[in-house]
Amino acid sequence: MATNSTIEWTEMTWNPVTGCTKISEGCRHCYAERLALRLRSMENPRYANGFDVTLHDDLVDLPRRLRRPRMIFVNSMSDLFHEDVPAEFIGRVFETMAACPQHTFQILTKRSDRLRQMAGGRRWPKNVWMGVSVEDERVVGRIDDLRTVPAAVRFLSCEPLIGPLDDMNLDGIGWVIVGGESGPGARPMKREWVESILNQCRRTGAAFFFKQWGGTRKDKTGRELNGRTYDELPTAVTLDE
Numbered sequence: 001m002a003t004n005s006t007i008e009w010t011e012m013t014w015n016p017v018t019g020c021t022k023i024s025e026g027c028r029h030c031y032a033e034r035l036a037l038r039l040r041s042m043e044n045p046r047y048a049n050g051f052d053v054t055l056h057d058d059l060v061d062l063p064r065r066l067r068r069p070r071m072i073f074v075n076s077m078s079d080l081f082h083e084d085v086p087a088e089f090i091g092r093v094f095e096t097m098a099a100c101p102q103h104t105f106q107i108l109t110k111r112s113d114r115l116r117q118m119a120g121g122r123r124w125p126k127n128v129w130m131g132v133s134v135e136d137e138r139v140v141g142r143i144d145d146l147r148t149v150p151a152a153v154r155f156l157s158c159e160p161l162i163g164p165l166d167d168m169n170l171d172g173i174g175w176v177i178v179g180g181e182s183g184p185g186a187r188p189m190k191r192e193w194v195e196s197i198l199n200q201c202r203r204t205g206a207a208f209f210f211k212q213w214g215g216t217r218k219d220k221t222g223r224e225l226n227g228r229t230y231d232e233l234p235t236a237v238t239l240d241e
Contacts, residue, residue: 008211008223008231009177010073010106016060016093017078017085018046019053023110026135026160029185032077053084060092069102081111087118098125108133108157112145119149126239131155131175136163147172152236158197159211161189166196170204175234180214180221189214194225207232 005013018036022028032051039047046056063072074080074097080090097105108131109115115130124130130151132142135158146154153174158165160181170176178197180189194210201208210230213221223229 005073005076007073007076009209009233011071013073013076014059014063014105015046015075015077016056016062017053017075017080017082017089018056019049019051020078020082021053024135024139025162026110026133026139029160029181029183029187031183034183036077053078053082055085055089060089061096063096063100063103063105066100066103069104071104071106074105074107079109079111080107081109081114081118083111083114090118094122094125094128097128098123101125101127103127104129106155107131110139110142112142116145116148124150124152124239126152126236129153129155129175129234129236131157131177133157133159134165134168135160137165138163140165140168143169143173150239152239153234155234160187160214161193161197162187164190164193164196166200168197168200170200170206173204173206174237175207175209175232176201177209177211179211180218182212182214182216182218184216186215198225198230207234209233 003013036047036051040050104127106129110133112132130149132146134156155175157177159179178194181187198208208230209232210225212218212223215221
């Protein structure tokens, strides 16, 4: 299950794990949960368990068969560092990524505590970017956990941005993605929250990517900020062998 993606900051998704559980306010209107339940109703065999955490062993090696270099978002329908995903399975996913240096893999988690614990004893491939979701000030501690990871690119996904994030410590953070919540019940995102993050990125040199304003109809609100789009990508740092 690797598919071309409409997510603006990647090219395709790869889901060796599907399903998750809510852990913070950013999860309240989870798009992946809505999609998983819809796919189950359509009798898609990958989602027979709905949004329960499910391992797909047959998909772990899939990127090895993709010759053309891709930007690949890992587990758009789950969280690789979910507590129900065994460490051995996570290790297999990392083995595949390390064996595919032609691709760039982007991993995003809300389980930064488990990420920190596992990253300490793991060789981090140069082609694996690591990010955490930071939706408001209640979860900024995830950034400190991320800083302990020896990734060539560390990034933040401030989506859905549901509160101000002023004065973040962006030391060691190379990329910040910002987006408003979309779909049913979407909570509003204020312009000043977005501009504050943009200014912080400008001060620290982090790349800034503005994904969307969001809302019930995100196609109507668009993704321009101050009359332009921001599609900046990070520069990878050199890691020791």
